[in-house]
Amino acid sequence: MFRLKRRHAPRLARPAASMLAALMAVLLCLPGLVAAVPAEWAKVEPGHSAMWFDVSRSGEGWVLEVLPGDGAVLYWFTFDDDGNPRWLGGAGRIERGEDGDTVVFDDLYAVHGPRFGPQFDPADLVRERQGRATLRFRDCDRGTIAFDAYGRQGEFALTRLTRTMGSGCRPAHGVPGQPVLNHAGQSGSWYEQATSGQGFSLAWLADGSVGVVWFTFDPQGRPYWLTGTGHLEADRLVFPRLQSARGGRFVDPFSPAGVERRTWGRLELRLDCTTGDAAYTPTEPGFAAGTMQLRRLTALAAPACPWVKPALTDLYAISLTELPATVGPPRLAITPPPGTEPPPWQYGWQDLVLATTVADDGTAHGYARQEAVDYISLLPGEHPGFIDPAYRARFQPIILAPGATRWERTGSRSDGVVPIMAHAGTLLYNHAVFTPYGIQTGLTPIHADLSGPGFVDITFIDGRFPEPYWNQAIAASRDLRYAVGEAGRVKSGESGIGESDAYPWKWSIDGGQEALPAGRAIYARTKPLCISDDGSRIIGAAWPAGAAPESADHSVAVQWDGPRLPAELRNAAGRTLILPTACSRDAGIVYGQWRASDIDADNKVAGFWTRDGRSAPTGPLEASAEDPRGWPYVIQHVSADGSLAAGEYASHDDPPVRGALLWGQDIGLVRLSEVLKSAGLQPDWPQIHVRGISPSGEYLLLASDPIRNGPARGDGSTIHTLLLRLEKRRP
16 A cells, blocks of 8 residues: 655634734633543534524524634624623634544633724723533534533534535535635634724635624623625625524523514625725614724634635545455366366466445455456367356456455356445346357346345336346445336347347335336437435436437436436526436436537536536646647546546547546546656556545545456456545644
8 A cells, every 4th residue: 555645734823812812802711621522422623613503592593613723712692581682702622532522612701891883992891701611513513512601501402504615514625516715714703903892703605605793782882793694796795784683582481483683784894814894884773884994813724715726635645555456366167187187278267356336444346257368269069078158258246345455256146247336235236148159148137135145136027118138227326225227128130239229217125126207208218327315316318319329419417306207407597418427326416518508519518417406517627738628528436425526538649648537626627647646656557547436435446447347358467456545634
């Protein structure tokens, strides 16, 4: 195994101590005791920077800012026992543990005194310690806050309210359709030195909007808070409607229906990465308009300001492991009698390996093809003990456990096994049948429990398909409870060669195989390509009547949603995805190609489509300086959440240069050969091909040969396979 030297991604600097003391003078970091963390608690990440609330107490909430160096800031906007707004703030720390992390705030402070507007005097500030709090998270979206404040103790359930751009518990490489803007690092706390004691908590949100909470005072010097959502206009952050709130109660009884929200006024901010200004225009009586000169108080652990597109190696440490190329040494097809030498015409066999899938723990699945070595063509009957040519190629599913040095055979069938997916000891594969001369004549999908004899043929029932000549699985849900594929019969030709009718089908472990609506009134052929994990949505390709089957220029992407006829995938502009190539496990993100215009049908753009109708290109693959044109590429494999995509490209050279690539929203298109070369890990291969990606995206299978259906050589040549690991660096 080879491993890159670790390079840490740049971190934001801590806010200056003087600045931290300046804002409200309430954010202190003191040691304290922390309760033991149960095993079900999660690690705290930069993505936990967000607004949180208790669904039973809508109307109040918390702002958590995760800072560099395991620091944290918490704001609690709530009410007193009379329903008046008040807020608490504190600085704390993240305590890391093997069984989960805890965010500890030993001191929560309340402040009052300064009056809103031109009469604001920081000298009037009164700071009072009111308690402490501890936050823990079960995952990215749920947690708890245990508190002791104002003489009361309790615990509330936390639910995420917002996702901060660039740090929303997202994959390190980004989320498709959620680009990180250069100014996303403006998220954090801001204040004015002349009016120290009040300030803003700002957050750029994943959808491109921006949220703010203004912690301030009313004209009588009582604590007051305002919330709002805004947008960017030129160089201004515009919040057209800030809202105030009153009517809630601290702790119990709290009734969300009793919270009264009122429009307070308008706020505009102009910010760079360290300074800015604010202008506000209240409509609430008693509040005067004004301006503020702002300075940054806190910067989140992520993203940086300005945000810079990271390199793949900034986010992940890369390592390579070469997988065994054979199952065992060459062996004879027929064992000669004891004491005799094998005649020269007998076959030797080499079990060549083709890895096809990889699991999240690095377990690789594939199949071994028993390939003839020193093959001599013979006619039946020429020699005693002649081996029927039907056995020129045999297939058997194999598995390579993490850390193992050799493949192990699984299952009992050994002819024509082509794995589709594997999960938790279960394998879905196609079982091929061959004629006496090695010509494939049929496929039968097999759902196999490898821990026992549980082979289940996915076969036709009730005569729903007209005497199928072939039947193949194409894709399956992650747990293999659902599968999709095609079945058909040959209309002309012999031995599996010729034009054929094809019928799409869906299979479930409980309901068996059923035909999918083919839409034959519109389409000559519909072919399913992926199915969601719950079996409810299927993505595929369709060819209109009169179009050449399998022609990418004439295909359209379609989806089956329940029992309805397939519907074409269109973006918000009404443009149709023409060729789907891969999709996420919920079928909510589909990769493929779009026509750049209706006029130029040959000009295609690679990109993705999302369930809500959004689409975006994955970008051009920049060519060499000698070839300014973008190189064509195709996305073939994606992680379960659809955020990391892998595929292959080809240059315009003759012959073309081919290689593997990765794409993520934040990293863009990355040629793997360049990454491996810069790290000293480049294999000595003419080409690199992607064979598969694990559901989490942590592992990729890379191969030296593009063959998809197994080694088809009789010369004993070997397909080399590497397991590439992307190990996330800690922010």
